[in-house]
Amino acid sequence: MSFVDLGFARVDTDRRTRRGFPEVIFCAGKLPEQVLSIARTLLDADGIVLGTRATREHFEAVVAEFPDARFHTAARCITIVRQSMPAMVGQVAVVCAGTSDIPVAEEAAVTLDTFGSAVDRISDVGVAGIHRLIAVRDRLESCNAVIVAAGMEGALPSAVAGLVSKPVIAVPTSIGYGASFGGIAALLGMLNSCGSGVTVVNIDNGFGAAYAAANISRLLSLQSAS
Amino acid sequence: MSFVDLGFARVDTDRRTRRGFPEVIFCAGKLPEQVLSIARTLLDADGIVLGTRATREHFEAVVAEFPDARFHTAARCITIVRQSMPAMVGQVAVVCAGTSDIPVAEEAAVTLDTFGSAVDRISDVGVAGIHRLIAVRDRLESCNAVIVAAGMEGALPSAVAGLVSKPVIAVPTSIGYGASFGGIAALLGMLNSCGSGVTVVNIDNGFGAAYAAANISRLLSLQSAS
Amino acid sequence: MSFVDLGFARVDTDRRTRRGFPEVIFCAGKLPEQVLSIARTLLDADGIVLGTRATREHFEAVVAEFPDARFHTAARCITIVRQSMPAMVGQVAVVCAGTSDIPVAEEAAVTLDTFGSAVDRISDVGVAGIHRLIAVRDRLESCNAVIVAAGMEGALPSAVAGLVSKPVIAVPTSIGYGASFGGIAALLGMLNSCGSGVTVVNIDNGFGAAYAAANISRLLSLQSAS
Amino acid sequence: MSFVDLGFARVDTDRRTRRGFPEVIFCAGKLPEQVLSIARTLLDADGIVLGTRATREHFEAVVAEFPDARFHTAARCITIVRQSMPAMVGQVAVVCAGTSDIPVAEEAAVTLDTFGSAVDRISDVGVAGIHRLIAVRDRLESCNAVIVAAGMEGALPSAVAGLVSKPVIAVPTSIGYGASFGGIAALLGMLNSCGSGVTVVNIDNGFGAAYAAANISRLLSLQSAS
């Protein structure tokens, strides 16, 4: 198994072979030149780069060398796509409970798009007005998987899981105040969901939810092709 | 303002005048003879006794002297009613998310009954099958207030609050496992409810929720009588 | 049941019919133009707008289009009132333990006012000088409900509940230092209140307490009218 | 959408149609006769019963009426299978870090088996001897999904996710001592996994992980059949 040693980082160029998707750059806490240097290595290896939790400084370092780099402001992501990932069958729903959860949902959507999955975005269907959710039930059921981002009490994944048969991946967001404790209330709500089979990723981890959902679509695509 | 000093306790015989409802005995941590002694004092003052968190030992000490005492097993309550509280207008709904929340709901129901309020009990309408809740919407709306007991992620009060116009009082229960942490997950879920106006009492505190709901019915009855 | 889909938000224009009060805009985390857009929709539907946790930037976006919008600085609220809510019987007391709790109390007061309830504000009656509280007992007793905002150890709701017969709704505030943990000490104090029937809302959630209190006044007004 | 109202419970007989798998009985906190009564209803509706967190008392109440009921001691599960779920393509790996994690892994394995999925059980491959894990890499890669149960520091899902391309569903177990805090250390470790796409269920929730994994196999089977 191969890797490229940049001194400050050992880029796992074997990742795509081993895991199905290439390595992604978690930009937070890295210097712009470090992000650029890793991007360069990944572009060589895979022809595709996704950087999450990126600042505009990270982007400027990258775009100076790779003018085809794009910055997704709401999602805080950098992408460079020279060799697209193969398009996968079906689509993934990205649902959010409230307007404030949109940045986390966008990180998921950009990741899905980069990984070759179509996305159906649905916003502001929190349980305080459950008729808004019931109105989109068929759209949800028609997807391969449903990502649900919610803050505050994190009740939405339970309600979604009660309505559809597709895998539900819950992302607690750090939205809320008082005793929401930066997403802990939502996280606990989701872990204790009465909706069977809901799985959970870290607070604000839109990327991780998208990775898991895309992987299901990837397996379905392989099955479909076989 | 009066009280009766029993040495180990100062019974607040002025409570009913001042607060609308008589003092109630929180039996946990008290010796059976202490519960009996306080019951004797309250019976003298108010003609009515409610003991919560009572064990069978507490009850046996009380019933030996007061044969008309009743033990409500599921609710863990003792009652002696010689002088009923005046019947209040309307009723209070006591809803629980799952079968395991019934003991907490029963503590609420016995308290309401003792305080003069009719009760409408509704069980097992958790959000994993939201159609079960929608089916009882009109029953909920017809009450003065709705008490909602739920464990696990505590999402039910939000869903109820989204459907009806009546005050919703949420009781987190210690039901659940793993990261439910004895009711903390449900408590946080309820405090962070996206359903406006939901208020919350302590974990498993069916009595407190019933007290608050009964007080609303008491005010409505006074208004009705005026 | 209706809603208006703005893309980023689904405004619940059915809320007032279903719940008695119109939808309110929680401005935190929303862009100024999003707040404006929702305000426009709600004004159409209900003729009244309340935005909480608003910044001056939110207000400026709104007032540019609706010159009759008002900004309540201490309460951090925006209001536009073209069609007043019907005035309700009685009033609600808004009590705070110390001077620093005033912003939370003001959020409650503005909400009550917008919803049609008269307000009696009482400041700085913490338990360290209990005679200051006893001096206002009759004012408290004459209200429909009492909202008590307190930080630090959150003891005031217990003391109030011991003195009056009206519903007490406790709001922990994030005021304090050291082991107050941003309001957790007050929150726990209130949840564990020895004052029967005290109910609690989230830390700093003056709006939620006001909603619950206004709802009691609304029911009393309906009863009174019937 | 249908349900059966047993008074203490509203059995969701519509669940299988809506969600792909029938309702399952969470036995903890329920009386033996309640479990029996729900089992009777589900058997009527679906021809298959799975009860989790069951005690021997629960089982004895069930087996007295349904002699073909089985008790899975290690997994603490009751099953009655009159109408098997259709066998799904492929299998699911159930991996555990240490011998003490086996009960949780067994709950997952019994659930998978009941839901129609083949299972590959792999025990005691914790990271303290990483060569034991590398030795089973091909077995893991050949499955549809990998469930990883681990206590203590919960590091195994990260290591597994680094080696294979299939979805990894992590189950923290309450195994450990001292600062493992009943599974919190493992839960946090898994939520913060550096292995992209790991999703997490509640502490000791073998059932939930199995549900999510079986759902992936169900979708693959549907795709395969189409």
Place this chain on the structure above:
Amino acid sequence: MSFVDLGFARVDTDRRTRRGFPEVIFCAGKLPEQVLSIARTLLDADGIVLGTRATREHFEAVVAEFPDARFHTAARCITIVRQSMPAMVGQVAVVCAGTSDIPVAEEAAVTLDTFGSAVDRISDVGVAGIHRLIAVRDRLESCNAVIVAAGMEGALPSAVAGLVSKPVIAVPTSIGYGASFGGIAALLGMLNSCGSGVTVVNIDNGFGAAYAAANISRLLSLQSAS
């Protein structure tokens, strides 16, 4: 500075000279013969023994050798007094909020008595009926110091501190349920007390509070004698 090495323990026989009071045996977690052996050493050195958190087994081992040993059941203390500590001026008030706090208050009272201080016990004066506390204000003010034991929300020390000029030492007790978390709510309430100068000891630590109060009386006695 001297000590006696018993192998399993090094008894600090210099303690009384250095600190004003002799060493006390914390019996919890010690074998009965260990408690006996330390008691023997302390009796030799100081003529007085106090063992806290003692079980009946501890007592039986001690009384078999020292027939004048006494067991204080409610306080869970063993005492042997052959050489009384000199009587100190004044007395210390030991106040408890509710009946359930009495065991902790008794540990304080027995410690004070053993150390030579008179005690004024006052029970069940919680803030839910503040008139019960105001009725004893003069008794409190006449003491050298006031120990206040309270569970639940721990509000009583603040109220006491607001009424009297004497040092208030607060003892949170583990009484309560739900979100009292074994005394944490009371502990936080007391640490955040708005009553200036309240100091706090560990949960259920009646001994520690009594030690601190007795030390104030000791200093006042020395001052008085000078």
Place this chain on the structure above:
Amino acid sequence: MSFVDLGFARVDTDRRTRRGFPEVIFCAGKLPEQVLSIARTLLDADGIVLGTRATREHFEAVVAEFPDARFHTAARCITIVRQSMPAMVGQVAVVCAGTSDIPVAEEAAVTLDTFGSAVDRISDVGVAGIHRLIAVRDRLESCNAVIVAAGMEGALPSAVAGLVSKPVIAVPTSIGYGASFGGIAALLGMLNSCGSGVTVVNIDNGFGAAYAAANISRLLSLQSAS
């Protein structure tokens, strides 16, 4: 009992009579004009003002009207002394574990000085070099009480309590990093101190510790005078 109602505050002008020391202004969260207004009222009533947690803005508002106001930068305190408190017998030691704890110790020292107590400041005697503490043992023993401010693991109060006979009042400070959690580690260390009779105040609460220590000196002074 009297108070002055300023609208936003009810100044407790009866405090000194009732409690021995005048009311003190906790400036944090108050507007400069509010601090000034309260200061004016207290100066009228008592001739002495102490404001804690004051910013330079608070001071500037006060000094503009009362040119004899002083700002104690390290202690973050404002004082105006027109009528000194009577000097008390003896002195109080204010000890800190490290250089970084000095601001908290200074808040204590300024409070003591304002209340009429002499102060002996001792810095940087943490347990990592225990000989530095042993060197000052006699100075500590000669005081009426010892205040010990420490962050990190908060071990110093235990060591001090082991060496001297005087009351030890521990102040955890928010100094430290990593798992010190803003003073929680020190707070827990002090609450669990093996040094009998150590009492604790809130994190960084130098004022509270000084109040308690001054009160002991006040009682000794009264005893001395009698």
Place this chain on the structure above:
Amino acid sequence: MSFVDLGFARVDTDRRTRRGFPEVIFCAGKLPEQVLSIARTLLDADGIVLGTRATREHFEAVVAEFPDARFHTAARCITIVRQSMPAMVGQVAVVCAGTSDIPVAEEAAVTLDTFGSAVDRISDVGVAGIHRLIAVRDRLESCNAVIVAAGMEGALPSAVAGLVSKPVIAVPTSIGYGASFGGIAALLGMLNSCGSGVTVVNIDNGFGAAYAAANISRLLSLQSAS
């Protein structure tokens, strides 16, 4: 690298070669026959068995087959030594703060003894009587490393580290009450130790501390032999 697959466990028979010490059996949560089976495998591979957290049931299963097995009651350990580990140079000090910490210290001592290290046991030298610790300073300094087990506030490692030059390995114990939280207070105290270079193991983990200390002695022995 080798291992033996027992089905329920994969015994790491390569451990001693790779890590210097053989695999040890953590008995908690394992069935007696599982412990026996692993013991049999390890005895074959290494000629030496150490089982920690063992119950008498575990021991009886083992001693029935291996009559030379020993049970160390206080330490809760099983040992079978057919081929001793080579004796290492020097010794390791095992210090405990109080009598109640002895079980944890004994687990460390038995581990050290099994691994070939001499042990110097020192009990009850807590900081409340610091002269007891200073009296053993030379014994501590003469060892290769010092293990310090302490509960309550966990201050002893800091004091030891301040006195000697040898590595200090701290073991928090779950001894204490109230806010010691089962060892968390001691754990935090040790992590925040002002004594440079103190390292910490899990609560009650005497084995882990001994492993680390024995490893230092092993390296010193190798250096000495070279």
Place this chain on the structure above:
Amino acid sequence: MSFVDLGFARVDTDRRTRRGFPEVIFCAGKLPEQVLSIARTLLDADGIVLGTRATREHFEAVVAEFPDARFHTAARCITIVRQSMPAMVGQVAVVCAGTSDIPVAEEAAVTLDTFGSAVDRISDVGVAGIHRLIAVRDRLESCNAVIVAAGMEGALPSAVAGLVSKPVIAVPTSIGYGASFGGIAALLGMLNSCGSGVTVVNIDNGFGAAYAAANISRLLSLQSAS
């Protein structure tokens, strides 16, 4: 035992004699002139100064008087070396899981270098690509000790401990997001490590880990010299 009293600090000039390494300045929370003053004292006593958690302001105050002072930006350390510590045998590995952990690793590396130990830096070998770690196994095994800095789930120390025989000292870093809680997830992961003998220091405490590792090298050097 000597110390130098600077008023605000008591510099422990006896430290090197007693503990093997000189006192180090923890700069956080100290004024630049305080750091300078302590540096002056230590330079006099030991000829070597190490300041950790230093800002550029601290450095500028020091370098103005001591032009040979160096600032290590990544490590946030100041060093002045006039009299080198004697070079120790062997080297210490400083490993970090990801690029973002480098600052903590650098604090360790600068400390080791200042204390006379050679350092082998190894970056970005997290468990998500375990082949990167296996590739450096021989380098790790050839060192005296291995420091492992990791954030997120903190799994790397377990993996390292499973591969090599040398002491592993784990440093949790505050790197991560969501439920990493500023390093708590990593800290708990490391405390619960299944890798026997891993010891842990405080979050981000690279200095403490280096001190412990250097001390092992110091003992090996002494043994080697004897």
